[in-house]
Amino acid sequence: MYIESHKQVAPSDNRAEGCAACDARAHSPCAVLEGHDLERLARVAVHQHVKPDQIFIEEGAPATCFFNITAGTARLYKSLPDGRRQITGFARAGDFLGLAVSTEYGFSAEAIDHVRLCRFTRANLHRLLEDFPAMERRLLETAGNELVAAQDQMLLLGRKTASERLASFLVSLSRGGAPNALHLPMSRSDIADYLGLTIETVSRTFTKFKSAGLLSLPTVTEVEILDQRRLARLAEGAT
Amino acid sequence: MYIESHKQVAPSDNRAEGCAACDARAHSPCAVLEGHDLERLARVAVHQHVKPDQIFIEEGAPATCFFNITAGTARLYKSLPDGRRQITGFARAGDFLGLAVSTEYGFSAEAIDHVRLCRFTRANLHRLLEDFPAMERRLLETAGNELVAAQDQMLLLGRKTASERLASFLVSLSRGGAPNALHLPMSRSDIADYLGLTIETVSRTFTKFKSAGLLSLPTVTEVEILDQRRLARLAEGAT
DNA sequence: CGGTCACTTGATCGTCTTCAATACCAGTGG
DNA sequence: CCACTGGTATTGAAGACGATCAAGTGACCG
DSSP states (O other): OHHHHTTTTGGGOOHHHHHHHHHTTGGGGGGGHHHHHHHHHHHHHHHEEOOTTTTOOOOTBBOOEEEEEEOEEEEEEEETSSSOEEEEEEEOOOOOEEEOOSOSSEEEESSSSHHHHEEHHHHHHHHHHHHHHHHHEEEEHHHHHHHHHHHHHHHHHHHOOOOHHHHHHHHHTTTTSSSSEEOOSHHHHHHHHHTTOOHHHHHHHHHHHTTSSEEEETTEEEESSSOHHHHHHTTTOOO | HHHHHHOOOGGGGGOHHHHOOOOTTGGGGGGGGOOOHHHHHHHHHHEEEEEETTTTEEETTTTTTEEEEEEEEEEEEEOOOOEEEEEEEETTTOOOEOOOOOOOOOSSSEEEOOEEEEEHHHHHHHHHHOOOOHHHHHHHHHHHHHHHHHHHHHHHHOOOHHHHHHHHHHHHTTTTSOOSOOOOOOOOOHHOOOOSSSSHHHHHHHHHHHHHSSEEEEEEEEEEEEHHHHHHHHHHHHH
């Protein structure tokens, strides 16, 4: 199988083409590297496959590595001792994980579908950043963007209603993809834990949106947005 | 008056001692600079005073400057068109604002008490970072730490109860200060908008904590924590 | 003192949660 | 082909937590 074959790839098998041909490179911090700089990156990057629902970062574990997602979608989350879970984000191709300087990971990461990623040790990344300040600059920009996204999410979680939350979620997913037809790789439970709601409320709100003619659900994972404008206004809290 | 006199300080008045003697330097990205590097920083930094409730960053306005708080406390927040507000954080001495790469500020910032800050233009900061990679490294670390804090706050807003939220808030304030006696520079309304609650719920929860013997309120802005351990357990969602 | 403003307390209400039942879909085996 | 099964999603009814509306208290200041 496709997945299995990739799982066998050992670090030493990474060739320069491994990075040069990477689909995710354009949206990644690695985009700033070229030519033999890229070859050097390829030498220290370990490719890895993660199967659905497999955890590859565990909250509280020693933070030894950084990750760069190259395919698939992962959920990033924090948990409370009694099991309550907050998904802090969904990581997709090009996303960089593990920026935290702490010695321990501050969140867990779990594959939703089949995920491919590049792994670097902290030491390797630091050496890389020393030699390629452009990459460091790029990482700083990325971090800034994530901070902005985090603030948006705080506004959502602290002050928006259930309808506004789901609308915001769908609108942000629809940006950068096909404006209408959306695929949701994550379950209702993931959406609920991302929006600070329960699966029942998420489900009810989907139903409400269907009745209001905002969208249709051809299948449970496919969303067709029928009224982008109204959904966007709802997301911003229009009365 | 103290504040007024500082308001008159023009950029050219900044001397090297202005940065070398800065109280906030130790907790700031500037900490990595020394000697004449620090003098260069002082030349491009504009000192500024901001009076209580004065807005110095406006959400949506062109992002021309970066800021470094040197004294006082500011609230950072995002708003919805109907006035709902989410405070995304409180900035104190040493905190760096405006990391976002976007051309517009993604949040507003307002002084709570008397705030002193350093202002840099984007161009100046970029030139500075090019010459002092250590400072860039430090900024990246800072951004990482803020990202971690943002994720904690998402867990709080999405999944914690009112009591757990207030307990988390007090515990995080008590870290790094005197373990008990806390001063709250911000109003109940600020606390509410930070925790995603209303002022009434915040007030009731304070009363509940008093009754439970967790803390006392010598004055409305002074909190004495009586049972740090129990408060910390409550903050983590212990049943 | 009287006035203002922030905070506190009380009573009621509503949104979302919880608990429970039902529907749906894909996969399996008779 | 169809019944059976397990998991996920949807729908329904009841309940709870925090919000809202409203009144009361206290501190600061002219």
